[in-house]
Amino acid sequence: MGTTLFDKLWQEHEVTTLSERQSLLYVDRIFLHERTGSVALNGLLEKQRSVRRREHAFCTMDHIVDTLPGRSDDTLMPSGRDFIVATRHAAHETGIQLFDIADAEQGIVHVISPELGIALPGLSLICPDSHTCTLGGLGALAWGVGSTEAEHALATSTLRVTRPQTMRVNFKGELGAGVSAKDLILFTIRELSASGGAGYAIEFAGPAIDALPVEARLTLCNMATELSAFTGLIAPDQKVLDYCAGRRYAPRGQLWDQAAQHWESLRSDKSATFDREHAFDIGSLKPQLSWGTSPQHCVDWDAAIPDASDAPDASASAAWQRAQHYMGVRAGSQLSDYNLDAAFIGSCTNSRLSDLQLAAAYLVRTGHKVAKGVKALCVPGSGQVKRAAEAEGLDDIFRSAGFEWREPGCSMCFFAGGESLGRGVRVASTTNRNFEGRQGLDVRTHIASPLTVVASACAGHLVADTTA
Amino acid sequence: MTPFTQHRGVTLPLLRDNIDTDAIIPSREMRTVLRSGLAAGLFAPWRYLDPDARTLDPDFALNQPEYRGASILLAGDNFGCGSSREHAVWALMESGFRAVIAPSFATIFRNNALRNGLLTVALERHDLNDLVEWVSVDPARRTIQLDLVTCAIETDPAREKRVFSVDPTARDMLLRGLDEIGLTEQTMDLVARFEEQDQARRPWVYLAGD
Numbered sequence A: 001m002g003t004t005l006f007d008k009l010w011q012e013h014e015v016t017t018l019s020e021r022q023s024l025l026y027v028d029r030i031f032l033h034e035r036t037g038s039v040a041l042n043g044l045l046e047k048q049r050s051v052r053r054r055e056h057a058f059c060t061m062d063h064i065v066d067t068l069p070g071r072s073d074d075t076l077m078p079s080g081r082d083f084i085v086a087t088r089h090a091a092h093e094t095g096i097q098l099f100d101i102a103d104a105e106q107g108i109v110h111v112i113s114p115e116l117g118i119a120l121p122g123l124s125l126i127c128p129d130s131h132t133c134t135l136g137g138l139g140a141l142a143w144g145v146g147s148t149e150a151e152h153a154l155a156t157s158t159l160r161v162t163r164p165q166t167m168r169v170n171f172k173g174e175l176g177a178g179v180s181a182k183d184l185i186l187f188t189i190r191e192l193s194a195s196g197g198a199g200y201a202i203e204f205a206g207p208a209i210d211a212l213p214v215e216a217r218l219t220l221c222n223m224a225t226e227l228s229a230f231t232g233l234i235a236p237d238q239k240v241l242d243y244c245a246g247r248r249y250a251p252r253g254q255l256w257d258q259a260a261q262h263w264e265s266l267r268s269d270k271s272a273t274f275d276r277e278h279a280f281d282i283g284s285l286k287p288q289l290s291w292g293t294s295p296q297h298c299v300d301w302d303a304a305i306p307d308a309s310d311a312p313d314a315s316a317s318a319a320w321q322r323a324q325h326y327m328g329v330r331a332g333s334q335l336s337d338y339n340l341d342a343a344f345i346g347s348c349t350n351s352r353l354s355d356l357q358l359a360a361a362y363l364v365r366t367g368h369k370v371a372k373g374v375k376a377l378c379v380p381g382s383g384q385v386k387r388a389a390e391a392e393g394l395d396d397i398f399r400s401a402g403f404e405w406r407e408p409g410c411s412m413c414f415f416a417g418g419e420s421l422g423r424g425v426r427v428a429s430t431t432n433r434n435f436e437g438r439q440g441l442d443v444r445t446h447i448a449s450p451l452t453v454v455a456s457a458c459a460g461h462l463v464a465d466t467t468a
Numbered sequence B: 001m002t003p004f005t006q007h008r009g010v011t012l013p014l015l016r017d018n019i020d021t022d023a024i025i026p027s028r029e030m031r032t033v034l035r036s037g038l039a040a041g042l043f044a045p046w047r048y049l050d051p052d053a054r055t056l057d058p059d060f061a062l063n064q065p066e067y068r069g070a071s072i073l074l075a076g077d078n079f080g081c082g083s084s085r086e087h088a089v090w091a092l093m094e095s096g097f098r099a100v101i102a103p104s105f106a107t108i109f110r111n112n113a114l115r116n117g118l119l120t121v122a123l124e125r126h127d128l129n130d131l132v133e134w135v136s137v138d139p140a141r142r143t144i145q146l147d148l149v150t151c152a153i154e155t156d157p158a159r160e161k162r163v164f165s166v167d168p169t170a171r172d173m174l175l176r177g178l179d180e181i182g183l184t185e186q187t188m189d190l191v192a193r194f195e196e197q198d199q200a201r202r203p204w205v206y207l208a209g210d
Helices: A005-013 A037-046 A079-093 A109-117 A130-138 A147-155 A181-192 A214-227 A238-244 A255-263 A312-327 A351-364 A383-391 A392-402 A450-459 B087-092 B107-115 B124-138 B168-178 B180-185 B187-200
Strands: A012-018 A024-027 A029-035 A057-060 A095-098 A124-127 A142-146 A157-161 A163-173 A200-206 A231-233 A278-281 A289-292 A298-300 A342-345 A375-378 A403-405 A426-429 A442-445 B008-013 B048-050 B073-074 B099-102 B117-122 B143-147 B151-156
Touching: A005 A142, A005 A200, A005 A231, A012 A392, A024 B187, A029 A037, A029 A079, A029 A109, A029 A147, A037 A079, A037 A147, A057 A079, A057 A109, A079 A095, A095 B008, A109 A124, A109 A130, A109 A214, A109 A383, A124 A130, A130 A142, A130 A214, A130 A231, A130 A238, A142 A231, A147 A157, A147 A163, A147 B107, A147 B117, A147 B180, A157 B180, A181 A214, A181 A278, A181 A289, A181 A298, A181 A383, A181 B117, A181 B124, A214 A231, A214 A238, A214 A351, A238 A255, A289 A442, A342 A351, A351 A383, A351 A392, A351 A450, A383 A392, A392 A403, A426 A450, B008 B099, B008 B124, B073 B124, B087 B107, B099 B124, B107 B117, B107 B168, B124 B151
Parallel strands: A029 A057, A029 A124, A057 A095, A124 A142, A163 A200, A163 A278, A200 A231, A342 A375, A342 A426, A375 A403, A426 A442, B008 B073, B073 B099, B099 B117
Antiparallel strands: A012 A024, A024 A157, A289 A298, B008 B143, B143 B151
């Protein structure tokens, strides 16, 4: 019987088995940020432990740091500075590489780790952040943990991990105009539910995945955690190898050749079997928009918001009613009926160069400006993304259309650094979570692709663009 | 970490599905670099009518006198989904919770709970509904006992014991209050041996130290 990609990666990192279901896995890379990483580093220092392999541990400032131009250690949240200062101190004490606020490479952890070649195919990578599964898009074994587990990995270069089951989700068909990887993953969550991946490592496969550019694969795998999956991953191919080549921490010369040869073996064998399989034909997929307070609360952008009486069970029915009340939307209405107060392009899901290019292309093609009364932000995911975007003049396009152009960071994906869009406002957002209060008190978040968000920002209400 | 053997306490029902860690403790309530000072932020979006002014919502169970001192949370499916913030576990424990009973848990939350001595009991939905019905009928029934030695939920006054299953490794860790890092540190020779072999197999993984 063949072996799945996940099982290959698991075996490759297995130091020893601890019990029938649990193994000690080797952790190749650890990435930290100032929100949860500082706690892990401090825990380590308090117990007089050290970072076992500091050359394999990295840290960035993204979660709390301000994204306003001219930023400093101060944030709108009064105690934000404490996190930044404590993280800097702990990083220096432990001797790990820190991408500090003024560093040219600073940015959102899951944007900079592939950019810098810290995440590579086949590598195991952990971060005290649930969206670490993003890096599965390169074929890395990457998953999110808590601060205590991060401390464990820092101290021992390993983690004690319960082996998940395997799932494969196959996609066939071609994505239509205006439909992106974001729509693909929102649709998948809508179909499988917010707990549909619980206990599984999910491999995304099929012709539609093969056709995706690398950055789109990162977007797709980013939201595997919204299925409650252990992680998501995609077998690395030539596109991934081309993407990784020459990056700062990627191997070079003979080592590169050796690595590249090995990475080509990282795919599920034809005869491999999975504990669960799903298949979707996405040829007629429409842009997705969330109407509720869980990423599974999504519909085709032009479909009616569902009625709670049609929910699969009583529990879901109660959740739908609650979500519709919170969101201020009515069953049977369309999302285009609702006016927007704000639009946000950014986050570890959709702040890479290709995301910004897509949104900027819409602005150029249509000549549209942000609608009156809509506050619109564009926050590049990293210093690299920002410089590359500026070199193409994307910053001017966004600014002249009415977007604010910010410094890299997580920004309004949540209440980072204490910034607020205003209480109870309605936001179209390229982020990954539409939870109650996620973007601020009573804020109503509609998650969507960058193209849908930019089109909505200009229309002043939720709308998708399928004319590209 | 705090060991868990038995615990007797008042149950608090919060039977929504997909209670995410942003709801358990929002980002804006995580104000310090410490693992403490989080109790006031627990369920802040639901507990307060105005979180800034700390105006309590009298309709929220946590604010009702009969649930004062509650230490066992009864919740819906996929409890603790979303952000990996361990603060969700710390906020629950600082508020006196020792256990959460739900049909299922998000993996990162369950792992974080385990490493802090917060017991998570996964109970089939119909069993959970049964339990909720039982504890809701009479205030005297709100107190139940969780026994990790026998893996049983004992309701009071005693009726049949409800047995739950728990991962044996997790159970052992909880019963003994083990420090996982200390445990792994005892096997560092295995890690060194792994690295030696792995470095020959995957040399590109090992970056040059300074």
